[in-house]
Amino acid sequence: xxxxxxxxxxxxxxxxxxxxxxxxxxxxxxGLVGSNGAGKSTTLRALSGIIGPTSGSLExxxxxIVAAPIEAKQSLGYIPxxxxxxxxxxxxxxxxxxxSSYGVTAPEDKMEALLxxxxxxxKRDALAHDLSRGMRQKVAIxxxxxxxxxxLLFDEPLTGLxxxxxxxxxxxxxxxxxxxxAIIISSHxxxxxxxxxxxxxxxxxxxxxxxxxxxxxxxxxxxxxGDSDLxxxxxxxxxxxxxxxx
Amino acid sequence: xxxxxxxxxxxxxxxGVRYRLKQFATPRGALFLLAAAGVVxxxxxxxxxxxxxxxxxxxxxDAMKMRSIISxxxxxxxxxxxxxxxxxxxGPALHFSQNEINFLFAGPFSRRSLVIYKIGAYFAGAVLSxxxxxxxxxxxxxxxxxxxxxxxxxxxxxxxxxxxxxxxAQAFAGNRLMRARQPAIALLLAMVAAAMFYVTATTDxxxxxxxxxxxxxWPGTILLAPFAVFAELFLAESIFPDxxxxxxxxxxxxxxxxxxxxRFDGRAADHALLASHRxxxxxxxxxQGASFWASxxxxxxxxxxxxxxxxxxxxxxxxTINAVRNSGRVILVFFxxxxxxGPVLASANTTSGVTGMVGLLYFFVAFMMPRxxxxxxxxxxxxxxxxxxxxxxxxRICAAQLLVPVALSSAIQLVMIFSILIFSDGRAPPxxxxxxxxxxxxxxxxxxxxxxxxxxxxxxxxxxxxADFEFIGRTLVDFVAKTIIIVAAAAAASGAGLAALxxxxxxxxxxxxxxxxxxxxxxxxxxPLLACAFRRFRVSQTIA
Numbered sequence: 059x060x061x062x063x064x065x066x067x068x069x070x071x072x073x074x075x076x077x078x079x080x081x082x083x084x085x086x087x088x089g090l091v092g093s094n095g096a097g098k099s100t101t102l103r104a105l106s107g108i109i110g111p112t113s114g115s116l117e118x119x120x121x122x123i124v125a126a127p128i129e130a131k132q133s134l135g136y137i138p139x140x141x142x143x144x145x146x147x148x149x150x151x152x153x154x155x156x157x158s159s160y161g162v163t164a165p166e167d168k169m170e171a172l173l174x175x176x177x178x179x180x181k182r183d184a185l186a187h188d189l190s191r192g193m194r195q196k197v198a199i200x201x202x203x204x205x206x207x208x209x210l211l212f213d214e215p216l217t218g219l220x221x222x223x224x225x226x227x228x229x230x231x232x233x234x235x236x237x238x239x240a241i242i243i244s245s246h247x248x249x250x251x252x253x254x255x256x257x258x259x260x261x262x263x264x265x266x267x268x269x270x271x272x273x274x275x276x277x278x279x280x281x282x283x284g285d286s287d288l289x290x291x292x293x294x295x296x297x298x299x300x301x302x303x304x
Numbered sequence: 305x306x307x308x309x310x311x312x313x314x315x316x317x318x319x320g321v322r323y324r325l326k327q328f329a330t331p332r333g334a335l336f337l338l339a340a341a342g343v344v345x346x347x348x349x350x351x352x353x354x355x356x357x358x359x360x361x362x363x364x365x366d367a368m369k370m371r372s373i374i375s376x377x378x379x380x381x382x383x384x385x386x387x388x389x390x391x392x393x394x395g396p397a398l399h400f401s402q403n404e405i406n407f408l409f410a411g412p413f414s415r416r417s418l419v420i421y422k423i424g425a426y427f428a429g430a431v432l433s434x435x436x437x438x439x440x441x442x443x444x445x446x447x448x449x450x451x452x453x454x455x456x457x458x459x460x461x462x463x464x465x466x467x468x469x470x471x472x473a474q475a476f477a478g479n480r481l482m483r484a485r486q487p488a489i490a491l492l493l494a495m496v497a498a499a500m501f502y503v504t505a506t507t508d509x510x511x512x513x514x515x516x517x518x519x520x521x522w523p524g525t526i527l528l529a530p531f532a533v534f535a536e537l538f539l540a541e542s543i544f545p546d547x548x549x550x551x552x553x554x555x556x557x558x559x560x561x562x563x564x565x566x567r568f569d570g571r572a573a574d575h576a577l578l579a580s581h582r583x584x585x586x587x588x589x590x591x592q593g594a595s596f597w598a599s600x601x602x603x604x605x606x607x608x609x610x611x612x613x614x615x616x617x618x619x620x621x622x623x624t625i626n627a628v629r630n631s632g633r634v635i636l637v638f639f640x641x642x643x644x645x646g647p648v649l650a651s652a653n654t655t656s657g658v659t660g661m662v663g664l665l666y667f668f669v670a671f672m673m674p675r676x677x678x679x680x681x682x683x684x685x686x687x688x689x690x691x692x693x694x695x696x697x698x699x700r701i702c703a704a705q706l707l708v709p710v711a712l713s714s715a716i717q718l719v720m721i722f723s724i725l726i727f728s729d730g731r732a733p734p735x736x737x738x739x740x741x742x743x744x745x746x747x748x749x750x751x752x753x754x755x756x757x758x759x760x761x762x763x764x765x766x767x768x769x770x771a772d773f774e775f776i777g778r779t780l781v782d783f784v785a786k787t788i789i790i791v792a793a794a795a796a797a798s799g800a801g802l803a804a805l806x807x808x809x810x811x812x813x814x815x816x817x818x819x820x821x822x823x824x825x826x827x828x829x830x831x832p833l834l835a836c837a838f839r840r841f842r843v844s845q846t847i848a
Contacts, residue, residue: 069578106410109577128412136410142403144312146319155315159308159411185323198406 059084059240060105060209065114067100074100075264078114082240082257084208087231089251089272090244091292092261098244099139101261102211105242106136119208132160135202139213139244141194143186149173149197150182153204160205172200175226191218199227203234210234210241216250228254252288260292262299306413309421317428327774336777343780374538376519377512379531382461386531389466390473390489398422398467398565400580409577419569423464423562430459447540450547454537457554461534464561474575475568501647511648530557615696619704627679627708634676635712642720646727665720665739669746670790671783673713674754680705681755681838685762688841702834705755710747717743741816745824749793752830753786759837797823 060082067075075097082088090098103109105116107123116123119133157165173179176196195218216224258275260268268275279291327333434455500514518524533553540546611617691701721740801819808814
């Protein structure tokens with residue numbers, strides 16, 4: 059569903075991501091973890107077609123994001139870390155625009171259902187600039203869910219959400235994965251990643267340090283470092299990488 | 305255009321109208337709208353009133369003069385704008401805001417559709433601006449329709465030419481020729497300025513005579529031919545053939561620029577995205593009070609120690625750093641403008657007299673500078689709670705906030721006044737010398753009022769989109785209120801000075817000293833008022 063092969067992104071002399079390769083299949087949820095500046099957002103922005111790769115290939119649902127961007131994006135839902143909306147549009151108008159963008163036929167029922175499930179029904183006619191950060195995040199997620207994408211990319215999805223919102227969105231992610239969607243979540247919340255994700259990719263200084271199923275990675279790290287939770291594993295992996303670099 | 309993107313344009317247009325209507329529904333919005341409408345009415349009245357003709361007419365002589373100015377100088381102005389774009393090309397060719405990047409770049413749209421959407425958005429904005437221009441210029445173009453068509457196509461040309469240059473520059477960013485363009489054009493401009501200065505200094509000709517001669521020369525005619533098309537639009541006497549012919553030429557030029565953008569956009573996409581991101585960040589900072597010219601640097605040399613000076617030191621230190629990092633370029637520009645004022649006025653051989661000169665100075669000092677030199681409470685809205693938590697008396701905090709803008713403005717104004725005095729060959733009015741003495745108290749009063757108004761009625765420092773009539777109205781009301789207080793303070797100071805003049809047996813020294821003292825006292829009164837406003841300021845207050 060998602061195939062990344064030898065992906066490299068550089069800005070002049072600065073290499074943001076170097077030679078990254080991984081795959082995410084239908085029903086898989088990949089947790090993308092790494093320190094600030096590790097290249098997580100760059101990877102998600104390249105996968106969503108916002109920036110182009112310097113080299114390598116990125117495939118979404120069988121379509122190369124550079125060669126066939128429209129077909130690839132048709133199967134994609136992207137939720138950025140900073141949910142900026144159109145200030146003068148209402149919540150309903152955001153959904154209406156998204157429905158029109160992705161050619162969703164008879165979208166009203168779906169829009170109503172999403173508003174209800176994200177607790178936005180009362181905010182239907184609220185202008186975006188009057189919404190809190192959490193509410194804006196919910197609107198961005200609802201817009202991304204509207205066309206039932208096969209691939210979902212979340213960049214720090216739970217920032218600013220209330221406990222109920224966090225629970226609802228985690229539930230929605232699991233539901234969508236069960237329905238066959240391939241999901242990538244970039245997050246600093248390691249407990250969320252450990253609870254939700256089936257796969258893990260640790261990025262450090264633009265390079266992949268570990269990739270595999272959650273069990274594989276944790277088991278692998280516990281053999282050398284003794285601990286078996288994700289937080290300990292993450293620090294062990296990044297410390298090893300730094301030691302190797304020095 | 306893609307159907308969803310057309311829908312988005314319509315939704316945003318409707319949303320913009322809805323937002324404005326919501327603004328005007330509040331008493332404050334309605335008041336500011338009325339103020340803006342009043343000024344527009346006055347401008348329209350000035351444009352339409354005529355001692356010779358009826359309403360909507362301006363005297364034939366004035367109309368001919370205006371036509372000659374449009375024909376002669378509009379191509380030069382457009383050429384200058386293009387040259388500036390080439391010189392400064394660093395921004396995004398087409399600016400996509402962060403929400404557009406999030407929604408549209410990840411959406412199923414081709415890059416070409418997005419470019420066309422953006423040009424569509426520019427077009428919609430240009431239609432609105434052209435309609436406003438048309439209202440403001442009755443009688444200055446041949447017909448209202450010519451004025452509208454001319455304004456619309458010219459505005460589009462300005463947008464498209466800037467976008468085309470920027471796209472081209474970004475597509476060839478590493479190219480040696482592109483890197484050399486800035487020094488080459490800067491050198492060319494310096495040579496032209498020096499030559500013009502030489503001609504005006506050694507002959508009776510003014511700058512305008514020299515420019516006019518260049519416009520009529522054969523190199524000027526060839527160089528300015530594409531720009532002259534837009535002047536001809538305004539001057540078209542009839543719809544057919546004049547307006548149709550020149551509109552056709554203007555549309556062809558704009559279409560060619562659009563083709564350049566579409567041709568090179570693919571090569572510039574990465575640069576454009578970065579530039580858009582930088583511009584979005586810059587706008588976000590400007591909403592917090594930074595100037596448009598604020599430094600784009602992401603690191604700065606840390607200054608390690610702030611003097612205490614009874615609590616004034618840290619705040620003056622902080623605002624000095626703010627001024628240097630946020631307004632460093634604008635301060636430099638103001639100093640250069642101040643230094644050039646004298647030679648330019650001398651070269652232009654201005655006949656506007658004392659009133660015109662003082663009026664111009666007042667507009668520069670009381671309107672332009674406070675809007676650009678923002679290094680006081682107005683750029684610290686998000687930090688006022690930090691100031692409130694400081695163990696420093698409010699009046700000291702307020703006094704310290706005013707020190708930097710007052711010192712900077714006074715220095716710039718003194719340079720300007722001395723430049724005029726030096727280059728006027730003794731013809732400058734004596735009032736300028738009096739003004740130089742009063743700069744510090746006058747600036748203290750001015751910036752005290754600016755900050756007082758800001759703390760009592762906090763507001764955004766930038767308009768939101770086009771036709772932000774509330775912002776325009778608010779700016780005008782602010783300016784008028786400030787002017788009334790400054791004039792009243794000046795009258796009080798002059799009155800006291802005149803009383804001292806009488807009492808001292810016509811000693812002008814006593815007049816000057818008394819006036820200065822009274823004005824300083826009135827200006828100093830703004831500090832306790834500001835301290836009171838600072839104490840009462842609610843940090844949870846949302847900006848209007």
